[in-house]
Each structure stands twice: as C-alpha cells, then as structure tokens.
Amino acid sequence: MVLLQPDPFLNELTSMFEHSTEKGTVWVTLKRSSLKSKVQRNKMAAAGEPLEYRCLIRATNGKKTISTSVGPKDHQRFQASYATILKAHMTSLKKRERKDKKKVAGADKKEGGSKKPKRA
Amino acid sequence: MVYITSWDEFVERSAQLFRADPDSTRYVMKYRHCDGKLVLKVTDNKECLKFKTDQAQDAKKMEKLNNIFFTLMSRGPDADVSEVAGKEQTEAQPGKKGRGRKQ
Numbered sequence: 523m524v525l526l527q528p529d530p531f532l533n534e535l536t537s538m539f540e541h542s543t544e545k546g547t548v549w550v551t552l553k554r555s556s557l558k559s560k561v562q563r564n565k566m567a568a569a570g571e572p573l574e575y576r577c578l579i580r581a582t583n584g585k586k587t588i589s590t591s592v593g594p595k596d597h598q599r600f601q602a603s604y605a606t607i608l609k610a611h612m613t614s615l616k617k618r619e620r621k622d623k624k625k626v627a628g629a630d631k632k633e634g635g636s637k638k639p640k641r642a
Numbered sequence: 643m644v645y646i647t648s649w650d651e652f653v654e655r656s657a658q659l660f661r662a663d664p665d666s667t668r669y670v671m672k673y674r675h676c677d678g679k680l681v682l683k684v685t686d687n688k689e690c691l692k693f694k695t696d697q698a699q700d701a702k703k704m705e706k707l708n709n710i711f712f713t714l715m716s717r718g719p720d721a722d723v724s725e726v727a728g729k730e731q732t733e734a735q736p737g738k739k740g741r742g743r744k745q
C-alpha cells in the first residue's frame with residue numbers, strides 16, 4: 523500500500539483510470555481518520571489535546587493500491603482536482619436526453635436509449 | 643445489500659450515518675468503464691447503503707456528494723455543509739472581535 527502526497531496521488535489515480543478503460547475497475551474509498559494508533563489517541567484524549575482528523579483516500583484497480591491523506595486546509599484544492607479527474611474519465615455513463623425524443627422524429631440512433639418510450 | 647433507488651434518500655441517509663459514527667463510516671466508489679457502471683456504498687460496518695447507476699447525470703450528483711463527504715471528513719461531523727461553493731464563508735471564524743472598524 524503506497525502512501526503518497528495528494529498531488530502524486532492524483533497523477534497515479536489518473537493513470538489508473540486510463541489503464542482500466544477496456545477492462546477493469548477503479549475503487550476509491552474515503553474515510554475519516556486521525557492516523558494515530560488507539561494508544562496514542564487515548565493518551566491525547568487524556569491529556570486534553572484536540573485530535574486532528576484527516577480524510578484518508580484510497581484507490582485501487584484490484585492490483586495496485588495507492589492512498590493519501592488530506593487535511594482540512596488542502597481539502598478544497600484536492601476536491602476540485604479530484605472532481606476534474608472524475609468528470610474527465612467517467613465518459614462511458616449513459617446520457618439520458620428526453621428532450622430529443624420529441625424533436626428527433628423516429629431517428630433514434632442511440633443504442634439502448636429507448637428506455638421510456640413516451641408514446642401517448 | 644441495500645440498494646437505494648432515490649438519490650436524495652441515499653444522500654440524506656449517508657449523511658446521517660456519518661454523523662452518527664464518523665470514525666467507522668466510509669464511502670466507497672466503484673467505477674467500471676467497460677460496463678459503464680458506477681456504484682456508491684456508504685457503510686459504518688453495521689449498516690450499508692448502496693446506490694448504483696449508469697447515468698451521466700448521477701455522476702454530477704455524485705460530485706456534489708463527494709464535496710459533502712470531503713468537508714465532513716476533514717473538518718469534522720459538525721461541519722457546516724452548505725451544498726457546493728461557499729462552504730468556506732459559512733463557517734464562522736472564532737476569534738474575530740467586534741471592533742473591526744477603525745473610525
């Protein structure tokens with residue numbers, strides 16, 4: 523399991539998406555963690571120190587796993603880049619365009635697009 | 643596996659699940675380009691909520707959900723989640739004394 527900085531993580535994530543277009547899956551997991559062991563946490567709680575939480579992000583393609591942890595300060599920037607990557611790669615999802623049904627008379631060239639044939 | 647059909651219900655229940663147990667709740671996303679499918683899962687190891695889709699419009703909604711989770715997780719479960727943009731502004735910064743204006 524490779525722990526990376528946020529930026530190299532994003533680069534690796536991009537290449538994972540690119541490599542799994544023909545076959546394969548990409549899993550991304552988000553979890554909150556303080557990245558400290560239970561013992562340390564108990565000690566900190568006893569001493570009255572506030573625990574600092576970070577967001578742990580893991581990604582895998584089944585073979586390789588990468589991870590990074592993002593704190594409250596860098597999370598805005600990370601989330602923007604992450605959203606861009608997702609938008610760029612999730613292209614195989616279907617686009618549901620109901621408006622076209624009225625205008626395009628009978629010329630439905632979309633495969634499997636006829637889910638709801640709204641014929642009154 | 644509990645598959646939820648309504649997006650809004652999925653979001654609502656996931657946020658509740660997270661606020662109830664922030665330390666053990668995790669959000670998993672699985673994407674298969676070859677099948678054109680996206681599955682989201684939120685679980686706290688006791689209860690599990692899932693949402694699956696093949697629609698591009700749901701990917702956009704998922705991005706908003708990602709934002710919500712990022713905010714909740716990095717700032718804490720009590721973070722003010724005001725959907726997309728302007729999350730920074732709504733959080734009141736403590737330590738600002740009343741006398742801002744110098745006259």
